[in-house]
Amino acid sequence: MYLSIDIGGTNIKSGIIKESGIVEILDKKEFPTNAKRVHGIGIEKKIVEIIKNYIVKYDIKGVAISTAGGVDSNTNEILYANENIPFYTGINLSNTVRNIYNLPCIVENDVNCAAIGELYYGSGKGYSNIFCLTVGTGIGGAIIIDKNIYHGVSFNAGEIGYMKINKMNFEDIASTSFLVKRVKSITGLELNGKKIFEQALKGNEQIQQIIETFCENLVEGIINIFYVLNPEKIIIGGGIMEQSEYLYPIINKKIQYAMNGVFNNNIDLSFAKLGNNAGMYGAYHLLKKCVEKSTI
Numbered sequence: 043m044y045l046s047i048d049i050g051g052t053n054i055k056s057g058i059i060k061e062s063g064i065v066e067i068l069d070k071k072e073f074p075t076n077a078k079r080v081h082g083i084g085i086e087k088k089i090v091e092i093i094k095n096y097i098v099k100y101d102i103k104g105v106a107i108s109t110a111g112g113v114d115s116n117t118n119e120i121l122y123a124n125e126n127i128p129f130y131t132g133i134n135l136s137n138t139v140r141n142i143y144n145l146p147c148i149v150e151n152d153v154n155c156a157a158i159g160e161l162y163y164g165s166g167k168g169y170s171n172i173f174c175l176t177v178g179t180g181i182g183g184a185i186i187i188d189k190n191i192y193h194g195v196s197f198n199a200g201e202i203g204y205m206k207i208n209k210m211n212f213e214d215i216a217s218t219s220f221l222v223k224r225v226k227s228i229t230g231l232e233l234n235g236k237k238i239f240e241q242a243l244k245g246n247e248q249i250q251q252i253i254e255t256f257c258e259n260l261v262e263g264i265i266n267i268f269y270v271l272n273p274e275k276i277i278i279g280g281g282i283m284e285q286s287e288y289l290y291p292i293i294n295k296k297i298q299y300a301m302n303g304v305f306n307n308n309i310d311l312s313f314a315k316l317g318n319n320a321g322m323y324g325a326y327h328l329l330k331k332c333v334e335k336s337t338i
Contacts, residue, residue: 044329045102046322047092048152049085049109051077051126055318056092058100059326065163067319069099075127082120082130089135093143104146104338105139106329108155108321112197118149121197146338148329152321153200154191156279156314157184159324164315165277173273174314175202177260177280181213185271207262216259218282224252235282242288257289261296268309279314286313 046067048055057070073092077085093105111123111130118136139147157174160166166174170189176182183202185192192199203213214220218235226232229248233241241249264276283289290313297309316323332338 043100043102044104044106044326045093045096045100046106046326046329047089047108048155048318048321048325049075049089049107050152051075051110054085054088054092055322056096057322058096058102059106059322065323065326067322069096077127077130078125081128082123082133085127085130086133086135086138090138090142093139093145097143102145104148104329104333105143106322106325107135107139107147107149108152108325109135109149110152113149113151113154114197115150115191115193118147120149146329146333148325148332148338150191150325150328151184151197153182154184154193155322155324155328156316156320157186157277157324158191158327159316159320159322160277160279160314161186161189161324162327163323164320165312166275169274171271171273172275172277173200173267173271174277174279175264175267176314177217177278177282179217179219181217181263183267186273202263202267205263205266207259207266212259212263216256216263218280220259221252221256221282224255225249228252235285239285239288253288254292257292257296261293261300264293264297264309264311265300272308275310275312277312277314279317279320281318283313284317289313 044059046059052075054073054075057067060066060068112121114121119134120130123130136147136149139145153176166172172186174184181203183200185200205212225238242253
């Protein structure tokens with residue numbers, strides 16, 4: 043059995059990954075990260091404590107960690123993190139786990155892990171070359187080529203949230219944050235993503251139009267990704283994308299309208315299947331691969 047941990051700015055999720063015909067997560071737990079209070083060193087202590095609680099119950103062969111922030115996949119060191127996790131840069135959770143528990147451990151960026159999870163256990167099964175984007179507070183991306191993560195020379199490949207569209211960052215015009223802020227500025231309502239779609243389904247025309255604009259902006263980025271990478275499949279994830287029944291017809295229609303001629307039928311677009319467990323599945327797969335190849 044392997045222990046998989048997903049570190050986000052808001053919560054830390056953990057669970058035992060068991061393979062018994064199918065891969066499943068057992069004994070799943072979730073804790074507040076409290077990152078702005080405990081900082082990077084506090085997160086490190088939490089991870090040590092989480093592992094301690096699991097190893098008294100399970101025969102753990104390794105620890106897989108999916109985390110927010112930039113990660114050097116060669117050293118497992120955190121290269122950078124935004125203000126959501128202060129003083130996280132420079133932390134090496136893999137070394138900590140090895141030194142304390144003598145267990146193999148890998149650390150990888152959460153969006154990269156989510157993409158690997160979807161590739162092997164979700165919407166990407168059967169494909170080799172995909173692009174995965176997650177839409178949340180910001181926008182993240184991951185490039186998978188020949189079933190491997192493409193990291194780029196400085197491990198920044200896929201950071202599409204900073205891609206410029208009309209002189210603005212992509213995530214500033216197509217994230218959940220954009221949607222929430224736009225709804226408040228136009229309607230005066232302070233609603234989260236779920237409530238926004240509840241209002242749209244009730245027939246609120248103002249909110250329906252804001253969602254249309256959100257989708258137009260999102261599609262502009264998707265098309266740029268497609269033209270640059272031409273992947274077999276593009277997978278969209280993130281909490282707001284659970285509204286797939288509402289969003290998919292709008293997004294697909296706008297893609298067909300915006301693209302030209304022969305390219306119309308060439309985008310295979312899917313919504314993520316694994317939800318917020320994708321990172322845990324992906325981290326597990328990366329660890330298992332390293333253990334089997336004895337590269338860790």
